[in-house]
Amino acid sequence: MIPELGHFALILALAVALVQGVVPAWGAHRGRTGWMALAVPSAYLQLLFVALAFFALMYAFVTSDFTVVNVVRNSHTAKPLIYKITGVWGNHEGSMLLWVLILAVFGAAVAAFGRNLPPSLRARVLAVQAWIATGFLTFSLFTSNPFMRVFPPPFDGRDLNPLLQDMGLALHPPMLYMGYVGFSIAFSFAIAALLEGRVDAAWARWVRPWTLAAWCFLTGGIALGAWWAYYELGWGGWWFWDPVENVSFMPWLMGTALLHSAIVVEKRDALKAWTILLAILTFSLSLIGTFIVRSGLLSSVHAFATDPERGFFILILLSITIGGSLLLFALRAPALKAGGLFAPVSREGALVLNNLLLSVACATVFLGTLYPLFLEAFTGAKISIGPPFYSKTFAPVMAPLVAAMALGPFLHWKRSDLMGVLGRLKLAFAAAAAAVLLALYLQGGPVLALIAMGLAAWLFLGALLEWAGRIKLFQTSPGDSLRRARRLPRAAHGMTLAHAGLAIAIAGMTASGAWKEEAVRVMRPGEQLQLAGYTYTFDGVQEFDVDPRKGWNYTSTMATFTVTRNGRLVARLTPEKRLYPVQNMPTTEAGIHTTGLADLYTVIGDSDGKGGWTVRIFHEPLLPWIWAGALIMVLGGMVSLSDRRLRVGAPTRRRKAPLGAAAARA
């Protein structure tokens, strides 16, 4: 009964989306207020219906309703409740439903917070949102119905893939989707602007908070996915340039570019067509990211089950959305009035450079991901592209980007003086040199890693110096600095945090990649191993059986390591090897201790049958900085989001705020 209600709710949501897609858009075209106003209640109604469908599916999972095919395939009565809930989106059909739900939430948010938008723009934005929803709901209902029944119902389900029975991966898809879907708002605004034929500073101001929110979620989502791979896969790595990782990274690169180019539109009334194009491309890449793993085009570990019929439907959907919007762009964008010329050395010049480099970086990843397909089409040769390609192509693009990133915020709008700025960055130069020397002293080479460490220090100090310069830290009394800091727009604080966070993350990525130490051997209980100055004592192994009372739906082999340094206890690590009996599938749980400067990472392998166990121990210098850096970046985004200028729900004060902000910037 409940699954049928869910199914009907989904059908009703599609009907609402059709109305929301047609009536307000037509109203905006003909200038009819009543028709345009329909957009708001229908956005709410759509959220209601999609949420009903989503919770109906969740109900089926929680109550283990094995008359529903999807529940049979992805659940089991003995699974802990939390994974029954997260199992809802641990599969193709359910994750599509989650996608649509988040789309509806964003749509309703635009309806709720968009009271200060011109009515025609709001109507068009919500109509475009409804077009997207129509596509996805159709896809869901016709090819991926999550409410399909099965008769006779089996006695029990087949359980969720054990790799997905994990909190990191349970939260990863919702975060990622909030990022992907969040960019749909920027897309809808772009399409609406093309339809209206007008892009101005106000438009950029409306687009930025949504882009920023999506960017925060996507940053968090990608970091969460990398973190999961790090502790769950047990190889001590966190990023593998797998197609599925790449497709989430591309919208991030484009979204980051969009975030910056929207500033130019807002401040200088330029780069309009480019910004519109970026908004379209960012969401297009999000769509490709959602779909490519479901289409059977590229196969990957994380991919959902694929099906050629679905793939064809997906391609049509992509062609309409991406092709249609780019065609609209080709037709309407030339009419947008172009802004003035730029001086190369200026804030906007730096932002153009940022956009250029980010786009090239994104194109590199795109090419690497899809090149096997292109090559196969031409020559029939089938190849795979791995990390060496990316370290040769992606890193050289990122290096100048990071180098310029420290400079950009110092530059003035319109025209600036590069030598003057470089003069203010003396301390950052010193820090970069110190970082290089320190790394050289501690580790030696390789040269590229030394350069990357220097760049990270350069960027970190550059970001801090710019911030310190604005609040005149140490140039005036501390009280005055504090007052200035309080008056500084939140967006400025946010930028400093985000840039500094990236610097920290880069240091972590570089150090853990270049100077990782690793030991593998068979150890017997009581034996010791030295790695990077730490002594690991293998205390032995305990076996644990399935225990429903404790929520263990797996058997576990848990090893204990006592880690000491100079005779002092550092940590007790308990890496596990689990076996999930329903799917007869093993997983590893790494035992990790972080010192803040490095991760001590242990994995337990198989027994050699003679009392010894294969153990694998990694020393990962600065690895925790990756997560810290990502967190600081997200924090920076959120601080920036709380800036009054961008606050979506503050219509009355908005007019005054830009003046204040401009004054503070001047």
Add this chain to the structure above:
Amino acid sequence: MAAESPASKLPQRLLYLVPVLIFAVIASYFLWGLNPERDPRAVPSVMIDKPVPEFDLPPIEGMAGPGLGSADLRTGEVTLVNFFASWCLPCRAEHKFLTMLAEKMGVRLVGINYKNKALEARTWLAELGNPYQAIGADVNGRVGIDWGVYGLPETFIVDGTGRIRYRHVGAVDAYVMTEVILPLVRELSR
């Protein structure tokens, strides 16, 4: 950004068409890629029922064993040839099933370690166990190219005379193991 003059109007308009044209090209690749005839799980027809390409690979550096050559695939016994590497995530997932095939079901399994550093490969095998009767190290991927390997893991079924009879692209799972590989191995062994 560009200066506005009547002469530059048309080329400029064309410039705006570039994104949609690029997308059209990409989409047509996608369309081609979705063609049901192109099954990434199928052998290119030139390879099936052909003898295995000639090769002779050394063992993984630092490991005992004879290595692997095409002569080892003409022993009269049906053999599974599995391309694997420690950097390949699905290889890890299929390892259990390959082990089961080799140890519980008596299928002859040999491995080709593809574009892998010796230390990493040894570590991987030490951690997960080594179900392979023999392993050849294809360090530069040359042999993989001859076999038409396109993404790891790939598993070939070679009959007793050294002809490729089946190719499976992607991880071997419970279904592929019991419903595809085992029946075919049994049939070819008769």
